[in-house]
Amino acid sequence: MSWFDESIMARKAVAKGKPGEHHTITEAEQGIYHYVYGAFVEPKLHVQPGAVISAETHDAFEGKIKHETDKPSEILNFPYLNPQNGPIYVEGAEKGDTLAVYIREIKPRGEQPSGTTVLLPEFGGLVATGDTAMLNPPLPERVKKLYVDAEKGVKWNDRITLPYEPFIGTIGTSPEIEAISSLVPDYYGGNMDLPDVAPGAVVYLPVNTKGAYLYLGDCHAAQGDGELCGVAVEHPTVTTIQVDLIKGWTIKTPRLENEQFYMTIGSSRPLEDAARQAYRELTRWLAADFGFEELDAYMLLTQCGRMRLGNMVDPKYTMGASILKSIAGPYQG
Amino acid sequence: MSWFDESIMARKAVAKGKPGEHHTITEAEQGIYHYVYGAFVEPKLHVQPGAVISAETHDAFEGKIKHETDKPSEILNFPYLNPQNGPIYVEGAEKGDTLAVYIREIKPRGEQPSGTTVLLPEFGGLVATGDTAMLNPPLPERVKKLYVDAEKGVKWNDRITLPYEPFIGTIGTSPEIEAISSLVPDYYGGNMDLPDVAPGAVVYLPVNTKGAYLYLGDCHAAQGDGELCGVAVEHPTVTTIQVDLIKGWTIKTPRLENEQFYMTIGSSRPLEDAARQAYRELTRWLAADFGFEELDAYMLLTQCGRMRLGNMVDPKYTMGASILKSIAGPYQG
Amino acid sequence: MSWFDESIMARKAVAKGKPGEHHTITEAEQGIYHYVYGAFVEPKLHVQPGAVISAETHDAFEGKIKHETDKPSEILNFPYLNPQNGPIYVEGAEKGDTLAVYIREIKPRGEQPSGTTVLLPEFGGLVATGDTAMLNPPLPERVKKLYVDAEKGVKWNDRITLPYEPFIGTIGTSPEIEAISSLVPDYYGGNMDLPDVAPGAVVYLPVNTKGAYLYLGDCHAAQGDGELCGVAVEHPTVTTIQVDLIKGWTIKTPRLENEQFYMTIGSSRPLEDAARQAYRELTRWLAADFGFEELDAYMLLTQCGRMRLGNMVDPKYTMGASILKSIAGPYQG
Amino acid sequence: MSWFDESIMARKAVAKGKPGEHHTITEAEQGIYHYVYGAFVEPKLHVQPGAVISAETHDAFEGKIKHETDKPSEILNFPYLNPQNGPIYVEGAEKGDTLAVYIREIKPRGEQPSGTTVLLPEFGGLVATGDTAMLNPPLPERVKKLYVDAEKGVKWNDRITLPYEPFIGTIGTSPEIEAISSLVPDYYGGNMDLPDVAPGAVVYLPVNTKGAYLYLGDCHAAQGDGELCGVAVEHPTVTTIQVDLIKGWTIKTPRLENEQFYMTIGSSRPLEDAARQAYRELTRWLAADFGFEELDAYMLLTQCGRMRLGNMVDPKYTMGASILKSIAGPYQG
Incomplete structure (x- = not known):
């Protein structure tokens, strides 16, 4: 018996943590990706508690940054960043319930070098931003492309290879009446960029609106604490989750x-x-x-x-x- | 010649600061008030630059708190707070333009005592909140109803009468792709609660989406710096603004x-x-x-x-x- | 009868707000200025409650920045900044009492241009600092010297002359067991840089140690809210205060x-x-x-x-x- | 060869990381403990680089809280908290050098239950404080005494025993001209409460004044990230460090x-x-x-x-x- 059989998900959720029907959301099936967490759009998928969903996620730049000579500020079109799969409508979910999302697997996909990290103007932990507003001159923009391999790891340079430790950067339910940028983390989840949201973990998310409207995307191949420059090793993936529903368990903020x-x-x-x-x-x-x-x-x-x-x-x-x-x-x- | 004839609004806006057609948004005309700033709803009004609009605003509690014995936590239904008039669609407004809003007048309306301030659990500048989370016990809830008169002022008690210094607590345009709670202030305006947004001032707001989608509400009869307990002297009003449009002037955040x-x-x-x-x-x-x-x-x-x-x-x-x-x-x- | 006769100082202090003996602390009498607020040095002066003291204050750079071509980072010797007059030992003052300091007058002194403001590396409200640490390149250093005249004001350039609105940037008592840099403001006063600490005001300061050990310095000829770049119009002055003592009135932080x-x-x-x-x-x-x-x-x-x-x-x-x-x-x- | 032989301390310090003369600072030898980090007192010990020093540290309350029925607010006498051993004068140390402190061992001492944790009014991460000032009522005071054993661990209750993972809560050099409360952490070290400052680690501290004036104390038997309620498992110890000196290596803030x-x-x-x-x-x-x-x-x-x-x-x-x-x-x- 694994720990999972004793998890809160297995004990309390409608499907008892048992996997149900398997769904896919390929790039083609997703079609238009989303840039806000909200319930103003049609769900991409309706599922029952227990559903297993494999989604083809984009990287946070929707694959637009291909070369180290690219200039992100010219290519990216704010606020159309951090594209999300979904929303997934979970049958039976109502405000006051909790969604349990068991992360089963994250596999890299896409052409190599499939990993991308960049320095963006006015974004990052050690630079002036729109909030922490300064008059200092900005840093130069910079793009670094990296080979990402599930077994061999993330190749930084000839000497350094980081282990492949993937996780979901952005995952969450819809707010009740708002539609909020996928760049924001908050009580419903969203862009938390927390490395523990990784395969083998169960994330618990508050349901704020009927059907929950689950979104996900923004998988990272590696990330340090804090995501210092603001951009982890972004990469496209096939991410497989199992979604379950805990009726009547109300949480304020995400748990894991x-x-x-x-x-x-x-x-x-x-x-x-x-x-x-x-x-x-x-x-x-x-x-x-x-x-x-x-x-x-x-x-x-x-x-x-x-x-x-x-x-x-x-x-x-x-x-x-x-x-x-x-x-x-x-x-x- | 008043200063206003030399204002940026008068110099640069499409209607040159000249008042145009007069519109009203009465309670009945508004019908459903809004709790988010976004462009997912039908505009309540389409106007030309220069339009003068008189709106019947609700207080932040939509008039639901009537007596000092009321218990706000039982009456209020979060997040359905801070009801807004609008949205007003301004013809010709496009992303990158600026809206100029001249605040012409704020008049109190409604039955006396029409002013309301309250202590709410987990809200305020000197109490633990959901963000500044503490384990201390909360303060008691409390409601205070006040007589508000444009000439005589705001009666606090037998000794203290504060001058009637009304302003618009919440005013702004729609974000580009989001729909954000009217409780939030941000780059598009919103719940700024800044006493300078008062009759006689021009507020400049960035246009983020076609038509601008202007909202307003939440007028205060009096407020100190910081809105310390979180609730000013909230009161229903007839607020009259004149809306103009400055093409091609792009600002990041509100100006006044x-x-x-x-x-x-x-x-x-x-x-x-x-x-x-x-x-x-x-x-x-x-x-x-x-x-x-x-x-x-x-x-x-x-x-x-x-x-x-x-x-x-x-x-x-x-x-x-x-x-x-x-x-x-x-x-x- | 002026308001001062009804002030807390006049009502509660030992000398009832009445001026007593007049003392001076000229530059020569001060000799060595101080860079910390503490009680580890000999008092410069022992006074009775009611004492009037005229002190020749230095500017925050001790007069070392004389020309606009000076390079502050080469001239200044951190932490030997913000030189203070004092300490003044107030007879009868004990922990738990409160010092009342009535600011009678601030007069500019020194050769013209006697005002100095500068841009320093890693210091200021809109630049990266040692605390709000960033990788952005620093701003250039810059020195601006200004003519300061009590009647004519502070000459910024040919068009702009700011009114002379002097105040004491740094004033306070000694902490109980610490000796803290005069660059720091805290519960005992210190480098508050608050423009209300101006002639005509009474500042109340907690007494933390026997004799209170009052320091002062760092007078500003003009300053906006926030002292944005970190350096107001610094200038040397003759500052005259009247010191009184309120026994048994314990305050946690400065009042005015x-x-x-x-x-x-x-x-x-x-x-x-x-x-x-x-x-x-x-x-x-x-x-x-x-x-x-x-x-x-x-x-x-x-x-x-x-x-x-x-x-x-x-x-x-x-x-x-x-x-x-x-x-x-x-x-x- | 252990990693230590390749440490920066072993490579660059005067004594090359080799242990020198052994000194003790027993309670009796210390006599008066210190509550500020400064150079206004006589050094307790003069040592050469390489010196090994075993100090009998007090707990942060100087052993005054003995029973779970004690009321800390009546027993403790702020600011006389967090007593420190030292200062230790390191021969040859000058401003601009770096002190290397190898933590060799921390052993619990004192009568059982020797561990103490308490809830203090206005102190802690989840309560209103003097800085994060609130009007909410305070939590009750509370004292918990714990058995601390280097092998058996820290006994929380019948079910929970935490491992004994001791570290030095407060260690640092003197500031150059200040004397700062041992409750404060800053660029010179001090009350960092960082669990990595543990046996087996080398801490590098900037030398700000001749002789360095090294202080230490406040050892914790166990502590979580953040020291949430403000008081770890405080306990008296015999702490043994080896002090070395790196000439001409200037660091701004502590390293490890x-x-x-x-x-x-x-x-x-x-x-x-x-x-x-x-x-x-x-x-x-x-x-x-x-x-x-x-x-x-x-x-x-x-x-x-x-x-x-x-x-x-x-x-x-x-x-x-x-x-x-x-x-x-x-x-x-």
Whole structure:
């Protein structure tokens, strides 16, 4: 028995974590990709809880940056960035429910070098931006193309090859009444850029509107904590997820579970607010579902909580607070 | 000749600041108010540049909070807050243009006491919120109803009457592809809660999509800097604006002009980023249209720039940086 | 009878706001100026409550920047910046008391052009710094020397002359056990760079250690909100203050009173924390000494509070929250 | 050959990483512990580079909190908190040099239960504080005493025992002219509360003043990322360090090296500034000493940088940015 059989998804979701019908969303089937998270468009797919979906994701630049001599500021057309697959309508999902998304596999696709990272003007963690507005001159633009191989890794240069550690940069449900850029992370998920959203993990997302309207895209072949320059090793993939539905379990912000830990995810500015958001939610989760008194949970996380920096570059910054399952103890929710 | 005849609106806009046809948007005509800034709905009104529009605005709670014994958390239905009039489609407006909105008049309407301020859980500048997440217990909810009179002012208690200094809390154009909650201020305007957006001022707003889709609402009878508890003296009004269009003038973020000063408005988090945004834009404006060398403008604003705190409570904080017209000198744009 | 006769200083201080003995601290008498706020040095002066002190202050660069062709980074020797007069030992002052400093006069002195403003590398509100660390290239250094005249004002260029509106950029007491750079503002005062600390105002400062150890310096001939590039119109002065002592009145952070308003001053990062600090203290002051119930004060400040941005460039940012005396009502403390 | 023989300390320091004379600083020898980092006191010890020093550290409360029924706010006497051993004067150290401190061992001492964690009013990551000032009511005070054993771990309750993972919470050199509370982390080290400052690591600290004046204390038996409630498992120890001196190597902020990685440490507010500080320094270090072009280093860290959250509760927040040695490649400095 794997840990997954004991996951919250397997215990509480409608399909009990059992895989159902397999769907595909190829590039051709997707047709038009989306740049906002909202419910103003027709769903691309209607699925039952348990559905397994393999989606051909684009890279964040929709494959437009092909050569190291390309000039991104001339090629890219803001705000038409970070194209998303979906939306996927989950039958039975209603406001107040939670979507469980088990990430089964991410495989690179596309012509080599299929990986792309770039320096963009006014974007990144160590440059002046539209928000952290400065008068300093900008850095030069720069494009780096990389060979990405699931086994051999991501080739940086002759000496350095990084392991292929793919994850989904952007995934989430639709807000209730808004349609928000896929560049933004928030309470419904979105552009969290958190490396733990990787194969083997279950992401829990709040359902805000009937059918949930699940989107995903923006897979990264490798990324450090914070996604420092704003652009990870972006690459096109075939990403396979299994979607399930937990009725009547209401969460405020995304959560995550894998073999090792439970995590809560906060997205906000300044960065300490993302951290506070994540840690408060984890504190309250321990109190709600693991038998801790709230202030005891607060004191315990002080001694053993872990914090992962997702991004420090997007419109909101993202952090994930976690606790080892061995410490949290059995789930009682 | 008033200052307005020399305003940028009068000099550069299509209708030269001359009032055109008069339209109304009564409560009945508006019918359904809106809770997002977007272009996914049918315009309520199509107008030519120069149009004068009198709109019956609701208060931010749509008039639902009537008594001091009401419990807001039971009455209000998030995210259906801050109802907006519009959208108003401005003929000829295209992405890259600027809308000029001259605020002609704000008159209180509605039954007395028509003013409302409340303490809401998890909202406000001196309480824990969903972003600045804390474990401290919340404050009690509280409602205060106030008599609002255009001449006599806003009666706080037997001793204190505040002057009636009305302004438009929320006004803006639609984002290009998004639909964003009317609770949010951003580059397109929105919930800035900046007291300078008052009768006698011209607000300049970037046009992001064909027709501009102008929204407005959320008028305040009085408000201090920062809108500390998150809720000013909210009240229903008849607000009259004159809308004009400046073709080919592209601004990144809202600007404002009145008899005394030119202002640029930034909305971001943390608060210093709102300030940086506003001051950088003002620096660059002085360089672009007033004959200053950029670094000289930067040094000059150090000695005479003024900064108004709009809100420190909304999803983004808002600040307005300004310079006296007497110092800026003649507009040369 | 002037407002000052009804000031808290006049009502509560040991000398009742009456001027006592007159002391001077000329350049020669000061000898060595100080770069930290602390109690590790011998007091320059021992005074009784009521003492009037005229100090010859240096500019923030100790007069070393004399020509527009000077290169500040070669001339200045960090951390030996922002030289301070004092410390002044106030007889009878003990931890838990409050010092009242009435600013009587600031007069420019020194050879013309006596005003100096500069662009320094890695310092300022719109440039990358050691904290808001960026990889962008720095701005060029630049020096501007200005004629400063108490009557004619501060001459910026042939067209622009700014009014002479002097204030004390840096003033405060010693921390209890620390010695902190005069570049820092904090709970004891220090480098607040708040234009309201001007002639005609009374500043209230917490006494943290026996004798208070009052320092002052860094007078500005003109400054905008935020001191944008980090360097106001720095100039040497003769500054005259009257120092009094309020026994048993304990304040956490600096306060200020003038003819118009009561103000509380917060210094912190991010900027919203400075604002929160100032507004919470003002809320509590209204509750403690003006007869308001705390939450009513919170709601009232929402409608009429004023916020002044002092600096957005120093190691901590400074904001001053104020309320008009006409609204606050009679002081009852 | 261990990694240490190839460390920067072993390559570049005066004593080549070889242990020299052994000194002790017992409680009795220390006598008076210190609450500020400064050079205004007599050194406790003068040592040569290479010196091994075993210090009996107090817990952060100087052992005053003995029972779970104690009320910290009545027992503790702010600012006399976080007592430090030292200062240690290192012969030959001058401004512009770097101190290398190899942490050899941390052993718990004292009567059981020797571990202490508490909830203090206005202190912690999920409560209103003096900076993030709120009107919400405070949490209750609380004391938890824990059994700490180097082998058996830290006993939380009958079910949970955390591993004993000790580190030095506070360590650093004196600032040049200041004396700063031991509660503060900054460019000279201080109260970083970063769990990587553990046995087996070398910490590099800038020398700001002749003799360096090294202080240390505040050892933690266990701590999660961020030290959430502000108080880790505080405990008294015997901590053994080996101090060496690198002449002419000037660093701005603390760095760290262990078997796995190189790290740079930033302390600032808001939290993103701590992250920026750390990552910029690491980017520049890779450029200076590892043969990377600066922007290539920036792009590489985007893909593989790691960020550890030290504290999100102290007057400045601390983060450590690191890169694996296997990726950074051979040190060439």
